[in-house]
Amino acid sequence: MDLFQYRNNELFCEEVSIEQIVRDVGTPCYVYSASTLVNHYKRIADAFAELDPLICYSIKSCSNLHICKLLASAGAGFDVVSGGELYRGIQAGGDPAKMVYAGVGKTDAEINQALDAGLGWFNIESVPELENLQKITAQRKIVSRAALRINPDIDPKTHRYTATGKKHSKFGVAIERAEEIVKKYAKHDYLRMTGLHLHIGSPINSTEPFIEAIEKVLRLIDGLRKDGFEIDTLDIGGGFGADYTKDQSPVSTTYAAAMVPLLKNSGLKIIMEPGRSIAANSGILVTQVLFEKDSEEKSFAIVDAGMNDLIRPALYEAFHFIWPTKIAQGMLPPVRSERPDLPNLKKYDVVGPICESGDCFAHDRYLPRVNRGELMAIFTAGAYGFSMSSQYNSRPRAAEVLVQGNLTRLIRRRETYQDLIQAEVFE
Numbered sequence: 001m002d003l004f005q006y007r008n009n010e011l012f013c014e015e016v017s018i019e020q021i022v023r024d025v026g027t028p029c030y031v032y033s034a035s036t037l038v039n040h041y042k043r044i045a046d047a048f049a050e051l052d053p054l055i056c057y058s059i060k061s062c063s064n065l066h067i068c069k070l071l072a073s074a075g076a077g078f079d080v081v082s083g084g085e086l087y088r089g090i091q092a093g094g095d096p097a098k099m100v101y102a103g104v105g106k107t108d109a110e111i112n113q114a115l116d117a118g119l120g121w122f123n124i125e126s127v128p129e130l131e132n133l134q135k136i137t138a139q140r141k142i143v144s145r146a147a148l149r150i151n152p153d154i155d156p157k158t159h160r161y162t163a164t165g166k167k168h169s170k171f172g173v174a175i176e177r178a179e180e181i182v183k184k185y186a187k188h189d190y191l192r193m194t195g196l197h198l199h200i201g202s203p204i205n206s207t208e209p210f211i212e213a214i215e216k217v218l219r220l221i222d223g224l225r226k227d228g229f230e231i232d233t234l235d236i237g238g239g240f241g242a243d244y245t246k247d248q249s250p251v252s253t254t255y256a257a258a259m260v261p262l263l264k265n266s267g268l269k270i271i272m273e274p275g276r277s278i279a280a281n282s283g284i285l286v287t288q289v290l291f292e293k294d295s296e297e298k299s300f301a302i303v304d305a306g307m308n309d310l311i312r313p314a315l316y317e318a319f320h321f322i323w324p325t326k327i328a329q330g331m332l333p334p335v336r337s338e339r340p341d342l343p344n345l346k347k348y349d350v351v352g353p354i355c356e357s358g359d360c361f362a363h364d365r366y367l368p369r370v371n372r373g374e375l376m377a378i379f380t381a382g383a384y385g386f387s388m389s390s391q392y393n394s395r396p397r398a399a400e401v402l403v404q405g406n407l408t409r410l411i412r413r414r415e416t417y418q419d420l421i422q423a424e425v426f427e
């Protein structure tokens with residue numbers, strides 16, 4: 001699952017103790033395991049090898065340049081959703097031809113930036129966007145490629161904020177309209193729309209929604225091909241799960257066993273866009289206990305990380321396992337759960353210092369009694385952790401550290417108060 005393991009009652013990332021990292025960079029800080037990142041990428045590549053897919057790591061999940069670089073060196077392309085992510089991907093050494101660009105609101109400036117860079121694929125989310133892209137490619141006389149994002153109306157059985165392939169969603173075009181759109185727009189001198197794209201949500205902890213979506217879109221492709229339209233590429237998106245608790249998500253080989261047989265004789269170039277399944281278990285957020293506060297109703301463990309550092313619990317009521325980085329003998333939790341089966345645990349709300357009641361990492365969580373100054377690890381925080389962080393409450397963003405074996409590298413310094421105001425000061 002990951003390389004964050006307790007040794008002699010102390011949490012390590014690969015070969016380095018978390019306490020050692022905190023001595024150097026302070027808290028809160030994100031710590032990532034390079035080997036876990038690369039292993040997760042390779043597992044997906046190996047499991048799907050029969051399809052020889054282009055694996056475009058989804059930059060939004062964890063966008064640090066050094067992490068993107070690591071994955072680009074392992075062979076990944078990138079899934080981007082803004083000009084900023086495209087810029088990041090290129091700065092990380094990514095090949096624009098191995099990048100796909102989704103998003104319902106691409107601006108003309110972003111489209112021009114992508115055309116200048118030689119982007120691999122635009123993933124088109126609507127007819128007005130398609131018409132605009134056709135217009136710009138024709139004006140500039142630049143040949144480019146596009147895949148029409150299909151909304152197959154499938155329930156991925158995840159949080160409503162991260163379900164993206166149901167009828168009411170803002171993403172893609174309804175599958176019922178896709179044929180008419182391809183037929184009307186496929187023939188164009190500059191925009192080759194020979195691909196289809198799916199991304200139905202995240203995290204999807206079963207294979208059924210993927211099977212259903214792929215089967216639906218393959219039927220659509222079949223029909224289009226019979227009518228003489230060329231469809232050579234299918235981007236199946238991201239959405240594989242991660243282990244926030246133990247064995248919560250199918251492993252790559254399970255996803256592949258369900259999906260590869262559907263796709264292997266399709267004659268399609270397959271693109272994948274995994275993010276969470278690569279990054280989530282590869283990172284933790286380390287925070288320090290500031291106070292233990294007991295009220296009549298509840299006990300609070302007040303920590304120095306806040307919802308500005310990790311917003312997933314506040315935004316999606318997401319579960320993250322939390323545990324001290326140094327533990328007493330026998331207090332290693334057998335599984336990452338809300339209430340590990342261990343003695344003398346106390347029930348806490350684990351909260352941050354931000355002026356919002358939603359600034360809570362865990363409600364009614366059973367932990368060993370907390371002590372001021374103690375370090376806690378918030379696990380499975382590598383995806384949609386730092387990349388969704390903010391400076392809310394004028395809190396400088398956390399440091400990020402990448403560990404590989406026994407080597408530790410600061411890959412983003414902790415922000416300063418100067419960083420908080422520098423874009424606002426004009427002299």
Ligand SMILES: Cc1ncc(COP(=O)(O)O)c(C=O)c1O
Binds near residue numbers: 058240275
């Ligand atoms: C278009 C697209 N592709 C890929 C992803 C990555 O999804 P995940 O991190 O669940 O793999 C997302 C996430 O929102 C997305 O919107």
